[in-house]
Amino acid sequence: MSAQILDAIDHLGVYQVYTGGGTGTGFLIDATHLVTNSHVVSPYRTVAVEMRDRTRILGTVRRVHPQRDLAVVELSRPVDGAVLPLSDIEQYRPKQPVHILGFPVGLPLSLTEGVISHPRQLLDEQYFLQTDAAINPGNSGGPMLDDEQRIIAVTTCKLNEADAVGFGIPVADVRRFVEEFRAQSVPFGVQCPACDELIAKATRYCPSCGSNLDTRDDFKEFFHTPDAHPVADFVERALAKANVDPVLARHGDLNWSFYNGSAPIKVWCCCSDHLNFSSRLAQPGKRGLNDLFRFLLSAEHAPFFFDLAGSTIRMNLVIHMSDVFTPAEHDDLVERVGRFITKADSADNLLIKTYGCLPAPETQTDFLDAPAHENA
């Protein structure tokens, strides 16, 4: 079974979901919809979904069940990943094998295995499928499969204070959630945590059961635009100005990652003082290193700089946090970020063609010889 999944792993409709809060996993239920956890998308109504070729497409959250921790995301275009079927078996036995697909700690799609420790574990007034398979941050929202490659649960959480105690949302609940979504008439709705009623707009009390929804942050947050952190606000403004979709670039809290042409670009705060832009471009060749290093250290690159991190040449820009909090100068900084993004895309080609470097593993080599790239 594992070998079969691994053989076909690149074709499975299981994708990484990115938001400004973190990353998780989602799986296709048809060509344009995927299911993930509510806590993966929360509190965002738009997310990014990364395809296997590292391109990202926009996803719009259509339905959320905060209590059952499920969400449906509609993709901006159809994708051709294989849709894994939802199992129609209601009863599973302890010790039955479980195969978990997901993106643990941001790694590429991975398979972990274990067994069902308890098929119907009661926890916080809900039933879960308990497993001993390794579950890590990033696995959330991914499918748990049986030996027949049928989805038997959706990965949701684990006990941090224990080893090998992970939980999945039973497939019966997932199926019901998907069926209700198929019958949904409003573009977006959040299910009442108490009675499951679908609610399409902000309200204090559930119109069906009267529960006070003001006390439920996991409900309320979907109806309010998240407060943008000043750093996030600055970065996303700069990205938008450079024609990079900030939603697609989000990669967790104060982290962004995207490609510009062939250049992979990451943005993050390494400490409370610095905002870093960095692009892993190339690896030094074996000859002509003196010339290469002279080029990398040349004063002409300021305010950008190159460094050698292990065996990878990176191009970097460091912005001091005090600059981010000096809004009067943002136009200058936004322009600087734009130049960095443009230059990163052309720099790898230069390093490879002029200085005999090799493409970095992260570089999108397909783009290196593209005409537009040549002209950059």
Next chain:
Amino acid sequence: MSITSLYLPAPVRRQFAHTPRDHARRDRAVEMFESGERLAAIGESIAYLIPGMATPDLVREPLCLVQGSARVRLHVDGDRFYLSAVLATLTPDSNATAALRHFVSSVAATGQLYQPRLRDDVVALEYSDRVALMHPLKLIELLQTTAKEASGHDAWLVDSFGVEASDREPIAPLAADEFDAACAIWDAHWAATEDMLDELRRRRSTALLNTIAAYANSQIEYALPLYGSLREDLSDADDVYADREEHPTKRQAALAQCVKEMRQRSRDELARCLGHARYAINPLHDGSPSLLTKVLSGAQRDQTIGDLNAAGRTLESALYQAVDYLYLLAYFAWPAAIAAALREPLDLASGRPLREAADVMRAHATNLVRAHGGEDDDERDEPADADTAGATR
């Protein structure tokens, strides 16, 4: 041979002046910056960083900050601020490729605001930005980090890569009697550390390894005005043997190797790496009453010393306490009275039987905290890793 006493010599290194910064000046600089007085804010920031200095005007006159053997040059031209500190000049005879690799991997990759830049054959740490973007907090960080980096590697670069030192500030050599005293400290310190290593091999105690590692580095740091390649080599070794995340066997081997190498250093090499340097920006952090309390008191410290004494482990007890004093003296600047009070127990303990030395230092710690300790400083100027940088806890 069993160890019967500790070697805790008086320092040859001159005491750094205790010049607490006036944090109100920094706040004033921020206010100036935010109200649009950007040039004035630069002057105020520098004056905050270097207490006692007249507020500079970088438009009228460039400023050169002497930091050990480094010269950190600042000026404003039009609407731009410039900082530069030359590191080295590449020469035909130097191992230029290795030097450039060092700059691009070890200096650039630290991700600081300053960066090594190459102009012709001269490598300098540089930073430039519009005056409008020189926020005081950014400028202060930039000056502190650049000064530290620029003054830390010059002689090491020359020794390691054969590059030429350029635009360096000469360092005053030690007087003959100071040099003799420094050599005596050097020899006796490493001999004492070697004896401790033998003791460590018998005891196989990680706690003792931690204490000896802290002693090996902090006593040299405190007692000798060391700079250049020797200091850099010691720092590299310390990175391994003092690293508590590292396996104890590897740490012990690194310490043994360091002791062996240091004992083989020639007098000429010592002479090249010893001298009294000037520092515009105090390289030490200002000590504070709360730091004294934190390091020299506390239930855990009392418990540890009590347990060691009760178990008759007098070497560990005495060394554990000595290291605390050495740490405070090596890495922090103190008012003269407190510096003397910190030095006194070391004078009394040096050469004395271990039990007596331990008791003397313990009694002094209690008195010191009572007289000079305190809690809740508003602005403690100490490193983030102050509790582990040199002290054993």
